[in-house]
């Protein structure tokens with residue numbers, strides 16, 4: 001029997017963003033072969049990254065990430081499509097994966113609210129969406145916690161950080177975030193979501209502002225870790 005998806009695929013074929021092959025009717029967004037090729041983060045590496053990025057500052061109580069970001073590999077193609085080619089549903093797809101794989105960890109953290117790292121409103125207007133919001137929604141769906149996007153606000157139009165060193169990145173995000181509706185985060189455990197975490201300076205800055213405004217604990221999760 002021909003399914004509705006098969007009919008749609010006949011007229012509007014869908015392609016895997018990583019290998020560019022046509023997706024089968026039962027494949028969602030990325031083909032399973034490509035998903036299997038993306039390198040997962042080991043628990044040893046996660047501990048190492050937590051110590052390097054977050055332990056000294058003490059703003060982040062726990063951190064996890066699904067994948068290692070490798071240049072010119074499958075995940076780079078997927079994240080590029082997510083950020084720049086309007087493929088925002090890839091974010092939800094990856095978020096659901098993150099939520100399913102780390103369900104028991106997140107439940108142990110007793111998360112009350114999930115928040116994406118916000119984009120400045122001009123950047124959001126330019127892109128049309130915040131890719132991390134879709135990741136947050138995917139995680140929220142997988143373990144039923146509300147996503148709040150209107151509490152943490154990015155004030156400054158911070159420059160792209162890709163060419164900066166660690167101290168330049170810290171300077172770039174210092175004072176960039178504020179809180180609206182303080183009462184909504186009082187004594188709450190918050191899970192911050194970003195697509196890729198590099199130095200952790202953006203996450204540390206967001207967490208500091210949340211804690212200064214009454215949050216109980218702040219945790220962080222990302223789709224990928226990059227060097």
Ligand SMILES: [Zn+2]
Nearest residue numbers: 016019031034
């Ligand atoms: Zn593929």
